[in-house]
Amino acid sequence: MKQSISAVGSSEEAKEKVRKYVDKFAGEEGNLIMILHAMQSDEGYIPRELALELSLALNISVAQIYEVLTFYHFFKLTPQGKHNVVVCLGTACYLKGAADILKSVEENLGIKAGETTADRLFHIEVARCIGACGIAPAVKIDGEVIGKATSEKIVEQLNQIKAAEGGNGN
Amino acid sequence: MAIDLERTKADELARQVKLKATFKVCVGSGCLSSKSDILAEKLRAIIGGRGLSGDCEVKLVGCRGLCAVGPLVRYTEKDTLYSGVTEGDLEAVADDISRMPCGGKIVDTNSSFFKRQEKVVLDNAGSINPLRIEEYIAFDGYFALKKVLGEMSQRDVVETVAKSGLRGRGGAGFPTGTKWKLLAEAAGDEKYVICNGDEGDPGAFMDRSIMEADPHKIIEGMAIAGYATGASKGYIYVRAEYPLAIKRLEIAIEQATEMGLLGENIFGSDFSFQIKLRLGAGAFVCGEETALIASIEGKRGNPSPRPPFPTQSGLFGKPTMINNVETLGNIARIIRDGAEWFASIGTEKSKGTKVFALTGHVVNAGLVEVPMGMTLREIIFDIGGGVANGKKFKAVQTGGPSGGVIPEKYLDTPISYESLAALGSIMGSGGMLVMDEDDCMVDVAKFYLQFCVDESCGKCAPCRIGGYQMLKILEKIVKGRGEIGDLDKLEKIARAMKTASLCGLGQTAANPVMSTLRYFRQEYVSYIEGGVKYARQMKKG
Numbered sequence: 001m002k003q004s005i006s007a008v009g010s011s012e013e014a015k016e017k018v019r020k021y022v023d024k025f026a027g028e029e030g031n032l033i034m035i036l037h038a039m040q041s042d043e044g045y046i047p048r049e050l051a052l053e054l055s056l057a058l059n060i061s062v063a064q065i066y067e068v069l070t071f072y073h074f075f076k077l078t079p080q081g082k083h084n085v086v087v088c089l090g091t092a093c094y095l096k097g098a099a100d101i102l103k104s105v106e107e108n109l110g111i112k113a114g115e116t117t118a119d120r121l122f123h124i125e126v127a128r129c130i131g132a133c134g135i136a137p138a139v140k141i142d143g144e145v146i147g148k149a150t151s152e153k154i155v156e157q158l159n160q161i162k163a164a165e166g167g168n169g170n
Numbered sequence: 171m172a173i174d175l176e177r178t179k180a181d182e183l184a185r186q187v188k189l190k191a192t193f194k195v196c197v198g199s200g201c202l203s204s205k206s207d208i209l210a211e212k213l214r215a216i217i218g219g220r221g222l223s224g225d226c227e228v229k230l231v232g233c234r235g236l237c238a239v240g241p242l243v244r245y246t247e248k249d250t251l252y253s254g255v256t257e258g259d260l261e262a263v264a265d266d267i268s269r270m271p272c273g274g275k276i277v278d279t280n281s282s283f284f285k286r287q288e289k290v291v292l293d294n295a296g297s298i299n300p301l302r303i304e305e306y307i308a309f310d311g312y313f314a315l316k317k318v319l320g321e322m323s324q325r326d327v328v329e330t331v332a333k334s335g336l337r338g339r340g341g342a343g344f345p346t347g348t349k350w351k352l353l354a355e356a357a358g359d360e361k362y363v364i365c366n367g368d369e370g371d372p373g374a375f376m377d378r379s380i381m382e383a384d385p386h387k388i389i390e391g392m393a394i395a396g397y398a399t400g401a402s403k404g405y406i407y408v409r410a411e412y413p414l415a416i417k418r419l420e421i422a423i424e425q426a427t428e429m430g431l432l433g434e435n436i437f438g439s440d441f442s443f444q445i446k447l448r449l450g451a452g453a454f455v456c457g458e459e460t461a462l463i464a465s466i467e468g469k470r471g472n473p474s475p476r477p478p479f480p481t482q483s484g485l486f487g488k489p490t491m492i493n494n495v496e497t498l499g500n501i502a503r504i505i506r507d508g509a510e511w512f513a514s515i516g517t518e519k520s521k522g523t524k525v526f527a528l529t530g531h532v533v534n535a536g537l538v539e540v541p542m543g544m545t546l547r548e549i550i551f552d553i554g555g556g557v558a559n560g561k562k563f564k565a566v567q568t569g570g571p572s573g574g575v576i577p578e579k580y581l582d583t584p585i586s587y588e589s590l591a592a593l594g595s596i597m598g599s600g601g602m603l604v605m606d607e608d609d610c611m612v613d614v615a616k617f618y619l620q621f622c623v624d625e626s627c628g629k630c631a632p633c634r635i636g637g638y639q640m641l642k643i644l645e646k647i648v649k650g651r652g653e654i655g656d657l658d659k660l661e662k663i664a665r666a667m668k669t670a671s672l673c674g675l676g677q678t679a680a681n682p683v684m685s686t687l688r689y690f691r692q693e694y695v696s697y698i699e700g701g702v703k704y705a706r707q708m709k710k711g
Binding site: 135 | 200
């Protein structure tokens with residue numbers, strides 16, 4: 001069975017990558033989610049090629065992998081933008097106007113939550129709660145939490161990133 | 171070789187006593203967002219520049235609770251707490267070592283925010299460096315584990331926990347001692363203890379702060395649970411959205427293993443225990459026990475019908491017990507200070523303390539720990555400092571998407587599992603959201619319901635279809651197109667969901683709608699009677 005699917009054409013590189021993740025959690029029962037976490041942490045998302053290769057390595061069906069990938073919000077199936085903007089819409093943030101901030105971000109970048117700009121520079125994401133309720137509303141840009149956020153503050157920061165990226169595009 | 175706890179404790183205390191000044195810089199998630207780690211480095215450099223490095227320590231600590239005015243720096247020897255510290259303040263803070271405290275940004279540590287709290291689970295939070303196991307040991311850490319292994323039988327431990335009256339802090343309030351007993355009596359050589367750190371409730375960060383500020387407390391609690399129930403393996407299931415908690419737990423597990431506090435033959439006994447981390451991936455339903463187990467097994471987080479209960483057949487089909495982070499955080503103190511001590515705190519049926527994430531429109535937003543039985547008014551107004559911006563109080567929401575709102579007339583209710591349930595809300599995991607006069611209750615109800623609809627796993631029809639239909643009705647109402655009969659429909663669907671849903675998510679998803687209907691029905695009626703015009707007005711407000 002292994003031969004037939006690999007005939008689809010996984011690269012040696014993909015095989016090598018998958019082997020690394022599988023070895024790390026080898027022999028541990030129920031390791032699929034941990035492997036996917038490690039993969040996404042390096043790749044930024046789960047490329048289809050790696051998912052196919054993983055199904056061979058773990059000897060489980062591709063459907064089983066995608067069942068997990070599509071169930072959990074955390075896993076991404078497409079590449080994200082270079083800069084990731086996460087607007088928390090947890091209850092505390094929502095009460096303090098996070099929806100307005102999201103709107104400003106969407107307007108500034110010209111895309112909706114969950115989308116990536118055409119130049120792959122920005123991606124907007126909505127979080128359910130990042131646990132920074134004490135300093136709500138919170139926005140996370142490239143992993144850094146900005147507490148007590150306002151539309152002005154966030155838009156300014158986005159403009160700064162744009163300016164920094166400006167001349168050389170990506 | 172068993173570790174000599176007394177020696178480690180004495181060494182660490184001796185080291186600390188020699189210090190002339192200890193600055194504790196909060197690096198909980200809240201303060202860290204104001205780059206408190208960089209502040210700490212700079213403060214260290216300033217102190218070093220003055221040639222005082224030998225006598226002074228700049229220590230990174232977990233959450234002190236007052237997140238609203240972070241970043242916080244505490245000068246321990248003089249008990250001065252600085253708030254809103256910026257780079258420009260650091261010279262003045264360092265001046266403190268030789269002079270009197272500088273004015274301006276000092277928080278009164280005698281204020282009721284600090285004095286009215288009672289810290290059991292959070293006793294070390296904000297005072298020890300979570301990355302150094304020695305500091306946990308210096309505050310009697312792992313002495314409870316040593317005590318149970320050396321002096322207590324498994325049955326003694328279970329009985330002590332039962333006698334303390336501790337109940338599950340994840341929300342439902344199931345007696346912890348009973349749960350431990352069920353696992354201890356379950357047949358089988360292989361059993362599991364799981365720590366549920368999948369804090370998915372939006373508006374809650376209690377468990378996150380505990381794991382970040384005092385990770386060893388969770389490890390010790392789990393090891394004691396393992397000994398008491400005959401389990402030799404533990405899993406901590408943490409949200410992937412909490413990278414800092416994950417990192418600190420990883421380090422803590424490593425340190426404990428190195429010191430022989432986890433692993434084979436702990437303290438030279440027959441007891442062996444190991445802990446592994448498993449990450450969640452953003453699914454609220456995984457807070458439900460059977461769904462959480464499925465997730466650790468690497469599958470979709472679908473809940474399954476109970477029985478069989480996890481203590482009969484859980485992880486990989488083996489007897490399994492799941493305890494919440496805060497629940498486990500109580501264990502070491504119960505063993506050290508006794509069941510009677512613990513049972514002396516709280517109300518008749520709700521013992522001990524509860525940690526709340528006090529958020530929303532409240533002055534002192536942050537993390538608080540109070541004895542059970544304190545009234546909501548005391549928590550929100552004495553500790554929380556009341557409603558922010560001089561607005562009027564409207565309601566407080568407890569229990570997140572599974573809970574409900576409580577209006578002003580019930581603010582003098584002493585908190586306990588029973589009293590909150592009687593008001594149509596729940597204790598929940600500890601989210602406490604204050605809403606002011608401008609907050610629209612219908613909108614809040616819709617917000618929570620939307621959350622549950624998004625998070626429904628779709629397995630059972632009452633939750634999948636019922637939630638969606640309720641949401642459609644609410645959307646119609648807030649657009650000003652509702653009919654008065656819609657309110658009856660909402661109630662009817664809610665009853666069906668409560669009765670027929672498979673797991674806690676569906677059974678409680680309608681609670682926010684039901685409780686707002688119970689106390690603020692007029693707001694729904696206004697939308698319906700006032701039509702589009704009223705709805706527009708609310709949107710502007």
